[in-house]
Amino acid sequence: MELRHLRCFLAVAEELHFARAAERLHIDQSPLSRAIKELEEDLGAQLFVRTTRSTRLTRAGNLFLEHVPRVFASLDQARASVKAAAAGYQGQLRIALSDGVTAARLSTLMALCRQEDPDIAIRFSEMPLSHQIKGLHEDLYDVGFALSSEVGDGILADPAWSDPLYVAVPARHPLLVHKRIPLDELLRYPLVMGDPQFCEGYCRQIERILRSVADQEPLVAEQVMSFDLMMALVAAGYALGLAGASQIANCRELGIVARPLAGRVPMLTTWLLRRDHEPSQSLARFIGRVASIDPQMERRRAASSDPDVAEEIEP
Secondary structure, eight states, X not given: OOHHHHHHHHHHHHHSOHHHHHHHHTSOHHHHHHHHHHHHHHHTSOOEEEOSSOEEEOHHHHHHHHHHHHHHHHHHHHHHHHHXXXXXXXXXXXXXXXXXXXXXXXXXXXXXXXXXXTTEEEEEEEOOHHHHHHHHHTTSOSEEEESOOOOOTTEEEEEEEEEEEEEEEETTOGGGGOSSBOHHHHTTSEEEEEOTTTSHHHHHHHHHHHHHHOOSOOEEEEEESOHHHHHHHHHXXXXXXXXXXXXXXXXXXXXXXXEEBSSSOOEEEEEEEEESSOOOHHHHXXXXXXXXXXXXXXXXXXXXXXXXXXXXXXX
């Protein structure tokens, strides 16, 4: 079994179409089919059921697909480790990100890392929450950030920071007559929400917040994978958005105003995820840095929860 066999298998398994897989790999269908046949002979099992109309994975193929991506992930990490060592770094920290974690918080954290631990290379990977949890269990990542603490056994979830939940409103929208937007008024308008497959933690928190104060289901105009697209749709007047105040403040789109909800401003919490075992020295220092920026978050939480202090944010 060679890496080319695994690349061919992965392409066919993801495309479920030999012609598209061959095009993706920039090879003809004949060598692709031959590679799959060689792999099946090596494994002693059929991986695909192929007809004139469709291609699908067998049970053995599905089981094999659970393992093959990890092979390439391990190779990528080995390559990154060698490059980091060649560049003079003494080690590396592998960080997984989910749910569009706030860039401003990461910037503060990374500045501390560069200042206090310059010999540690940091590598980021973005993925859905379920992939992050699986990767943490399999030691593909040292630590992760996500908007969920529902991570199951074997993973520790500690609150890293919180961000006030604000409404992103296009300029000249009728809701701007409110300095603090009543939820029942908000729910009269369509919303751009995160796609649950890619923003799982965000969706859980938003659903929990909305259900805690209203029984009415929101009018969802679109589900998106990124906050950048959410803000673009809001700026175009397509719908309203719900996001962290700092995410809206850092938005590159013009014509968006951020307003808090009426009453106590709810918070979006970002969690630090890691395996439940004794951390390495470099990871322990990193966890300490995350905790060191928390007092700033606490002050902001107190300010944003006070109706006399919280003000609109215009990026």
